[in-house]
Structure formats: structure tokens, C-alpha cells
Amino acid sequence: MKHCLECGAKLILKPCGDEGDIPFCESCGLFRFPVFSTAISTAVLNHDKSKILLIQQYNRPHYILLAGYVNKGEDAEATLVREVKEEVGLQVTGYQYMRSEYYEPNNTLMLNFVSVVDSEDLSGLTAEVDHGQWFTWEEAVQAIAKNSLAERFLLNIVQKLQSGSIHVETRPSGL
Incomplete structure (x- = not known):
């Protein structure tokens, strides 16, 4: 970030306590910490956790995990539930x-x-998804887009599924 998001003035680097050098707007007199988007991704499992749902989007041939941006005022868990639906x-x-x-x-x-979702019925796919398919864990590892963030996340999840260290909690009502 080179310019202030509020006034447009050029930012300078200025020491900010233990944070080190942080962009500072001399016009506003405020530090401008880095700004970035936040999104969720999820490996969607069927009820008995034996299959993983992968999707294709935007006319791309690669399978990926379901993902979506967190809206202003929304927490990550609510985003997860909303995006899957x-x-x-x-x-x-x-x-x-x-x-x-x-x-x-x-x-x-x-x-x-x-x-974990309540059904394997993919008749509710929306226009945001070109194709969705359930895979076994091993098939999902083979099908996922190679050298991608989705692959790194999926490999971590499959390893934890195989070791029995995933304990999915029932979501609180209201989400």
C-alpha cells in the first residue's frame, strides 16, 4: 500500500512500537495497516465422512474446494454455511x-x-458451480488442481481424516 485509503496522500514508513515500520499517513496522522480480503474454503464431506465434494467453476477444468469471500459483518462460520448452501x-x-x-x-x-453436509444430492448446484462431484479421499487427492492452495488444504485434511484427528462438531443452531 503506497497511498492512504482515506485521503490519498503518499504513505511513509514509520516505527510503530513492537510492530516495526508501518505505513503512516502524515496528512491523517494515522498508521495504515495492510488491507486484504478474507475468504473461507472447505472440504465438504458427506454424512459418514467417506466422500469429499469437489467443484469446477468459471469454465476451468480443475477441481477445487468450495470457497467464498467473507462479507462485511459476517464471521467465517456463517460464511461457510452460507457459501455451501x-x-x-x-x-x-x-x-x-x-x-x-x-x-x-x-x-x-x-x-x-x-x-459435513446433510445429503449427497447435488441437484441444488447453482450457476456459480459448473460441476460438482463426490470423490473418495484417494480420488479427491488425484482430482484436485495440482500445486494449488486447494491441494495443500485437501492434503492436510485427508491426512487428518486418515489419522482420525478430525472431530467435526455439530454447528450451532442459527448459523
């Missing part, structure tokens, strides 16, 4: 946060979850 028409019955990673190509902090 909006994109594939399924109801999330439980989820577990896994990990995060900054994705530089679109300046986004990705928050990764594993979620």
Missing part, C-alpha cells in the same frame, strides 16, 4: 476449522475448514 444447495451439519494461508495472487487470507 448458495453454491451447492446443501445444509452444513457440522464443521471444524483447519488452518489458514495467505494467498498472494488475490491478496486474500484463506481460512480453511472441513464441513
Whole structure:
């Protein structure tokens, strides 16, 4: 960030306590911490956790995890439930946060979850999704877009599924 988002003045680097050098607007007299988008991604599992749903979007041939941006005023868990319903028409019955990673190509902090849904019925796919398909864990690893953030998240989740260390909690009502 080179200019103030409020007034447009050129920012300078200025020490800010233990934070180190942070962009500072001399005109506003305020530090301008980096701004980025926040999104969720999720490995959607069927009820017995034996299959993973992968999707294709935007006329691309690659399979990816379901993902979406967090709206202003919305928490990540609500985004997860909303995106699964909006994109594939399924109801999330439980989820577990896994990990995060900054994705530089679109300046986004990705928050990764594993979620469980109430059905394998994909008749509710919306226009946002070109194709959705259920895969076994092993098939999903083969099908996912290679060398992608989705692949890194998926490999982490499959490893934890295989070790039995994923304990998806039933989602609170109201989400």
C-alpha cells in the first residue's frame, strides 16, 4: 500500500512500537495497516465422512474446494454455511476449522475448514458451480488442481481424516 485509503496522500514508513515500520499517513496522522480480503474454503464431506465434494467453476477444468469471500459483518462460520448452501444447495451439519494461508495472487487470507453436509444430492448446484462431484479421499487427492492452495488444504485434511484427528462438531443452531 503506497497511498492512504482515506485521503490519498503518499504513505511513509514509520516505527510503530513492537510492530516495526508501518505505513503512516502524515496528512491523517494515522498508521495504515495492510488491507486484504478474507475468504473461507472447505472440504465438504458427506454424512459418514467417506466422500469429499469437489467443484469446477468459471469454465476451468480443475477441481477445487468450495470457497467464498467473507462479507462485511459476517464471521467465517456463517460464511461457510452460507457459501455451501448458495453454491451447492446443501445444509452444513457440522464443521471444524483447519488452518489458514495467505494467498498472494488475490491478496486474500484463506481460512480453511472441513464441513459435513446433510445429503449427497447435488441437484441444488447453482450457476456459480459448473460441476460438482463426490470423490473418495484417494480420488479427491488425484482430482484436485495440482500445486494449488486447494491441494495443500485437501492434503492436510485427508491426512487428518486418515489419522482420525478430525472431530467435526455439530454447528450451532442459527448459523
